[in-house]
Amino acid sequence: MISARFLPLLAGAVLATASPAAAVSASAVTAATPAPAAKPAGIQRIDPTFWWVGMKNPKLQLLVHGPGIANSTATLRAYEGVTLDGVQKLESPNYLLLNLTIRPTAKPGKLQLEFKGDKKTTYSYELRQRTTPGDQQKVQGLTQQDFIYFLMPDRFSNGDPKNDYIKGMRAPQVARDSMYSRHGGDLKGIENHFDYFKSLGATALWMTPVTENDMPKASYHGYALTDYYNTDRRYGTLEEYRQFVEKAHKNGLKVVHDVVLNHMGSKNYLFLDQPAKDWFNQWPQFTRSNYNSSALNDPYGSELDRKLYNKGWFDTTMPDVNQSNPLVANYLIQNFLWWVEYTGLDAYRIDTYPYSDPKFLMQWGQAMQEEFPRLFLFGEAWVGSTAQQAFFARNIFQPVDGFKSNLESVFDFQSQGALHDALRGDQPNMNRLYEALQGDWMYEDASRNVTFLDNHDMSRFYSVIGEDFGKYKLGVTWLLTSRGIPQLYYGTEVLMKNLSNPDGKVREDFPGGFAGDKQNYFTAAGRTGQAGEAFNYLSKLALYRKANPVLATGKLMQFIPQDGVYTYFRYSDAGTVMVMLNGNKEEKTVDGARFAERFTGFSSGTEVTTGAALSDLKSFKIPGRTAWVVELKK
Numbered sequence: 001m002i003s004a005r006f007l008p009l010l011a012g013a014v015l016a017t018a019s020p021a022a023a024v025s026a027s028a029v030t031a032a033t034p035a036p037a038a039k040p041a042g043i044q045r046i047d048p049t050f051w052w053v054g055m056k057n058p059k060l061q062l063l064v065h066g067p068g069i070a071n072s073t074a075t076l077r078a079y080e081g082v083t084l085d086g087v088q089k090l091e092s093p094n095y096l097l098l099n100l101t102i103r104p105t106a107k108p109g110k111l112q113l114e115f116k117g118d119k120k121t122t123y124s125y126e127l128r129q130r131t132t133p134g135d136q137q138k139v140q141g142l143t144q145q146d147f148i149y150f151l152m153p154d155r156f157s158n159g160d161p162k163n164d165y166i167k168g169m170r171a172p173q174v175a176r177d178s179m180y181s182r183h184g185g186d187l188k189g190i191e192n193h194f195d196y197f198k199s200l201g202a203t204a205l206w207m208t209p210v211t212e213n214d215m216p217k218a219s220y221h222g223y224a225l226t227d228y229y230n231t232d233r234r235y236g237t238l239e240e241y242r243q244f245v246e247k248a249h250k251n252g253l254k255v256v257h258d259v260v261l262n263h264m265g266s267k268n269y270l271f272l273d274q275p276a277k278d279w280f281n282q283w284p285q286f287t288r289s290n291y292n293s294s295a296l297n298d299p300y301g302s303e304l305d306r307k308l309y310n311k312g313w314f315d316t317t318m319p320d321v322n323q324s325n326p327l328v329a330n331y332l333i334q335n336f337l338w339w340v341e342y343t344g345l346d347a348y349r350i351d352t353y354p355y356s357d358p359k360f361l362m363q364w365g366q367a368m369q370e371e372f373p374r375l376f377l378f379g380e381a382w383v384g385s386t387a388q389q390a391f392f393a394r395n396i397f398q399p400v401d402g403f404k405s406n407l408e409s410v411f412d413f414q415s416q417g418a419l420h421d422a423l424r425g426d427q428p429n430m431n432r433l434y435e436a437l438q439g440d441w442m443y444e445d446a447s448r449n450v451t452f453l454d455n456h457d458m459s460r461f462y463s464v465i466g467e468d469f470g471k472y473k474l475g476v477t478w479l480l481t482s483r484g485i486p487q488l489y490y491g492t493e494v495l496m497k498n499l500s501n502p503d504g505k506v507r508e509d510f511p512g513g514f515a516g517d518k519q520n521y522f523t524a525a526g527r528t529g530q531a532g533e534a535f536n537y538l539s540k541l542a543l544y545r546k547a548n549p550v551l552a553t554g555k556l557m558q559f560i561p562q563d564g565v566y567t568y569f570r571y572s573d574a575g576t577v578m579v580m581l582n583g584n585k586e587e588k589t590v591d592g593a594r595f596a597e598r599f600t601g602f603s604s605g606t607e608v609t610t611g612a613a614l615s616d617l618k619s620f621k622i623p624g625r626t627a628w629v630v631e632l633k634k
Helices: 003-010 187-191 196-198 239-249 303-311 325-342 357-372 386-391 412-424 429-441 469-481 529-547 592-599
Strands: 045-046 052-053 059-065 073-078 081-087 095-102 109-116 120-129 148-151 204-207 227-232 254-260 347-351 375-380 449-452 485-489 554-561 565-572 576-584 588-593 604-607 619-622 626-633
Touching: 003 059, 003 073, 045 325, 059 109, 059 325, 073 081, 095 109, 109 604, 120 148, 187 239, 204 347, 204 588, 227 239, 227 325, 239 254, 254 325, 325 592, 357 375, 386 429, 386 469, 412 429, 412 449, 412 469, 429 565, 469 485, 469 529, 469 576, 469 626, 529 604, 554 592, 565 588, 576 592, 576 619, 588 592
Parallel strands: 052 120, 148 204, 148 485, 204 254, 254 347, 347 375, 449 485
Antiparallel strands: 045 059, 059 095, 073 109, 081 095, 109 120, 554 565, 565 576, 576 626, 588 619, 604 626
16 A cells, blocks of 8 residues: 555656646647658657567567558568568557567578658668577576665766766756756766675665656656666666676676566657557546555455556556557567566566556566576565565465466565564564564565665655664664565665655765765765764675575574564574564563574574674573674584
């Protein structure tokens, strides 16, 4: 369930001034079908922009765009292993669909596509050789041993001032004094700090979308894409992004590509010149989503509520894509196969996952994993219960209206909310952490879920807990020792703070990433005071986790919290680690006899962040607001 107070900062929301009650006329959200052009005047583009021989699926559908192109007859010059199986016209005369088969015998080269009308146009379409199947550094996927660092490219670091201004784009100027304008961060800036990520213990980078977002307002966040086949040039070129992924891999860092299936930006050429009205979910007047997924699997739910959820729009500037149209579904599937093959990226983070057509989600997920078995897929399912969250991941449930999720992983909003509940205020409620994991029986494998403290759509963790450093350590310890794949939002490691409303300062620039910054948190010398202490604590624990797989892949046993103290164990044949979290202000005495089933064979332990020895496992006196991570010794 998404609270209305988050709407101004939703990944999908572009207009900070948009009112939830806003309504616009049908003409404002529906582009009229263009009048037929008398003559074909050339081809403006073909999507996908190029393709490969050797793909598992031999079928390729090309979307050809150009004024009056539908008035042409399309043919393919003879090319061994490739056939043109059919040509399809759409509602708009400015589009043609070409259906090709690329057999395993086809070789890389240039297809010559001819379009004949009053004039003749020839288009040379490139087929490339695949590289991902044999390259083990490409499409590596994610596992429980990874630690994801999440950042917003525009707000992290400006490594190439030359791309701060791009002529012709709708919001070309950098204005760091405005939270809703571009600030100038880019791919080069991120690349410059690969060593920083490694020193922190991170193994994977997730960036908000790097695809083109040529919108006139708030285009910095990237979730209103305007070109499915290009990067945003203010971050870097398409080739520079491919090189970025390659360099990240050479530095031992995986890359998570953020994608939006549900909607696009209203300045996308596909919306400005619509192939057909049924490529979008159209309404007589602007209609928002109800933002409530409950209707999808409510046995008593109404069809209206389901339709509003799946087909309502996120925002006036975010056209909702009609994925129940098989042509649209195929366009999207090909696009996201294209990005993986071209760049070698390792995982897709799927924005607003449940809002898309359920049958399309199954089709999309199957296509991704059939072509790229190692590709990791995890989705944003910001919903109101563990059962609803599990519904959108691989689970034990029976299909509902034909939907059975094939998504490997979801963001664990339930455990994140439980952590906030547990650490807010003076009275700890550590039972919430226990209960958040108790429902893991509903998943096929909950250890694949992505855990987190906060993100770009919510108040920062350090502010939520009242800037209490003891509570901060409790949260960080839970993140890096509980089950799941941990994700850290940029700046949490140096105590960046602020609330999500009203001014969006949870998306401030990382100190030191921009010329003229007074502080530089990228250096140890710049991380003074508690910021340095926070970084050192988190990095020490993350590097320990990286070197000791038991914290990532070991089994988990948790004990019902008592007197505000939550204790759990990660264990395997390689060793056992006890985690004890005291949420109270005061010291607590814990009876070790309660954990006898996990202490068998062990006589002492070492707290890994301080090196302190625990010589007695029979009784513990744990200080208030303290986290212990104890490696047990025989």
